[in-house]
Amino acid sequence: MTRTGEMRIAVLPATPDAAPALAMLRTYARSHDARLMRISGHGEHALRWLEEGKVDAVVGHFAKASPWQAEVALSKAVGRHEPDDSKQPVLRIARRNGENALILATDRAIAELGQ
């Protein structure tokens, strides 16, 4: 989140079901007196921006065994159970490593949504 009160989120193309993930991020931003700002970006670029701290989260379809899993903190599947196939992409929120407050808050929200 920037000092200007913006939480920058990149939503990957072909993510028509991004709404629940965006709602969670919006709630988190609001609790920190920030507003969500959507940034358009493509897969590789968006995740690189995330790694560099240029965006705060990336919403998109990722497999559990994504090659990016060490570089970013991928959430559990949003709004559904984890697929048996670890290579199947499902809706997840990619967060920057070390952003532990955001990571814990979204992990909690995803767990509550799944209940």
Place this chain on the structure above:
Amino acid sequence: MSLHGGIPAAIADDVRHGERLEWWTLAWMISVVAVMALVMGSSQAMKTAVIEDVLSLVPAIVFLLSIHWERKQPNRRFPFGYRRANSLAFLVAATALLSVGGFLAYESVTTLVRQEHPTVGGITLFGHTIWLGWLMIAALAYSVVPPLILGHIKHPIATRIRDKVLHTDALMQKADWQTGLAGIAGIIGIGLGWWWADAAAALFISLSIIKDAIGALEKAVAELLDGTPRALDSNNPSGDAERLTAALKKRFGNVEVRLRETGRYIAAEVDCASPKVIPTAEDLLGKELAWRLASLTFRPAAADSPVS
């Protein structure tokens, strides 16, 4: 017990106690590794602590092996027995300790230089999502208890049986509980947003481990090079060695006395003709420490001494 094999009766009970403690160490530390591996997530402090705990099994294992070999009797292939297995085990244990310290320092410096931000998220247990850091702290707290207790018990036994492997293992246990506390500080630091706390705490601890390990390595190498027996906790000559030298000089005058150590046993060589009455180990070191003297050799001045 024979001249070059077996455990002297005077220390047999303590040695058996040491063995029991090492079996306990293996059991406890394996349980610690299992618990830590379950909750380590991507925290560098936790990963390092797990690897460090695995390496910390080495001194316990080599102690048990060296005692097994020490009990074996000499044979045609090994006429001097297997007592030097203890010296070799000491070198292995000291190297393991240095590896732990070196690994910890390397990982910490790398994390600080690369400014890696450790990720500690949530975990859902029984329907509640809690911060994984709490589980990590609980696992680390558990990892601190066994080495703290076992190391404390081992230290006096190592001193009584003059066992440098057991002493190094007590140092390893100190490294274990210190790393555990550093890990707890690191996880709390992560919770407070201090990404560097994890690595900084580990780096601080690693320096103390490396210092202990270098001291142990110096003594292990000295022992393998037939140096004068060293004290358990420093590189100075041991009190027993000084006492034996003084006793021999008192009996035979200002003669050259050379001492070396094979495992826990001292061999003495005195530059003088064999006396009519050879003093016993008890005469020289007292009843309690007589077992320390494995052999006493008298070496008359040779007519064909090499020219220096």
